[in-house]
Amino acid sequence: DAGVTQSPTHLIKTRGQQVTLRCSPKSGHDTVSWYQQALGQGPQFIFQYYEEEERQRGNFPDRFSGHQFPNYSSELNVNALLLGDSALYLCASSLGPGYGEQFFGPGTRLTVL
Amino acid sequence: DQQVKQNSPSLSVQEGRISILNCDYTNSMFDYFLWYKKYPAEGPTFLISISSIKDKNEDGRFTVFLNKSAKHLSLHIVPSQPGDSAVYFCAARYYDMRFGAGTRLTVKP
Numbered sequence: 001d002a003g004v005t006q007s008p009t010h011l012i013k014t015r016g017q018q019v020t021l022r023c024s025p026k027s028g029h030d031t032v033s034w035y036q037q038a039l040g041q042g043p044q045f046i047f048q049y050y051e052e053e054e055r056q057r058g059n060f061p062d063r064f065s066g067h068q069f070p071n072y073s074s075e076l077n078v079n080a081l082l083l084g085d086s087a088l089y090l091c092a093s094s095l096g097p098g099y100g101e102q103f104f105g106p107g108t109r110l111t112v113l
Numbered sequence: 114d115q116q117v118k119q120n121s122p123s124l125s126v127q128e129g130r131i132s133i134l135n136c137d138y139t140n141s142m143f144d145y146f147l148w149y150k151k152y153p154a155e156g157p158t159f160l161i162s163i164s165s166i167k168d169k170n171e172d173g174r175f176t177v178f179l180n181k182s183a184k185h186l187s188l189h190i191v192p193s194q195p196g197d198s199a200v201y202f203c204a205a206r207y208y209d210m211r212f213g214a215g216t217r218l219t220v221k222p
Contacts, residue, residue: 004156033210042117042202042212043157056209090156102210104149104156 002027004093004105012111013081021076021108025093031055032074033102034066035090043090049074050097078110086112116140117205119213127221132190134216136203139184143205148177148188151200151215160201161188193220 005024013019025032031050035043045058049068068074072093078085088109092102118137126132134148144165149157163170163177163186170177176189190197198220203213 035212040214042119042204042214044212045209048209058209092156101159101162104158106154106156 004091004103006089006091006105006108008108009106010109010111012113014113015081015083017081017112018077018079019081019110021078021089021091021110022073023076023091023093023105024073025091026103029093029095029103030072031094031097032068032072033092033094034074034076035092036060037088037090037107039087046076048097055097081112083112086110115214116143117203117211117213119201119203119216121216122214123217123219125219125221126193128195129192132188132193132197132218132220134188134190134201134203134218136186136188136213137184138186138205138211140205140207140211141181141184142207143211145206146177146179146186147204147206148175149202149204149212150197151202157202190218193218195220195222 007022033048034046037043047057048055052068063079065077088107090107091105094102116139147162148160150160151157161175179186200215200217202215
C-alpha cells in the first residue's frame, strides 16, 4: 500500500517563475492538505482540498492556488515566485474533511534563486 | 501569530531515561492536540494525540499530558531509545492545524 507520494523531490526556480507541485494521497484517502515548512520552522497550513474544492485556507496570498482531481490527487501552484517561497512543501492526506489523522508525504524541496 | 510554541529547539537524553518534550499554546479554542515525529528526508509521522476533554493519553512508551489551565502539553517517552532520535512537532487543531517549530531529540546510547 503506497503512502502519500509527492513529485518532484527537489526543484530550483528563479524569482518570478511559476511552479506546480504534485501529490498523490494514501490509498482510500479523499482529502489533501498542503503545508509550507520553512527552514527551522514547523509546517504552516496553506489549504485543504476535499471533493475537488478548496475547503479551508490558511494565511497565504492568492499566488498560492491548488486543484484536486477526481482521483483525489492534488496540485499546488505558486505564481510569481519570491525568494521567501523557498521551503519544503508537504502534502498530507486523510479520510474525510477536517484534521483527523493525517499522513504526510516526504515533501518537495523548492529553492527560489 | 505563533499560537503553538515549542521553546526548546533541542533535547539530549541518555538511552533508557525519560524524554520530556514540551509545548505551549495560546488559543483556548484548540480542541485536539497531536504529536508528530519527523526523520530526515521523510514527512512527519503521527505519534499520539489527545482531545481537549482529557488530560492524559498513553500509547506504549509514549504518554501525552494536557494541562488546559496552563495551556501546556508535554510528551513523555519512557524509556528513550536511540531510534527515537528525530524532530518532534506539537500540533493543535481548531479551524486548521497549527504546528510548533519542533524539538530535535537526540537519544545517546
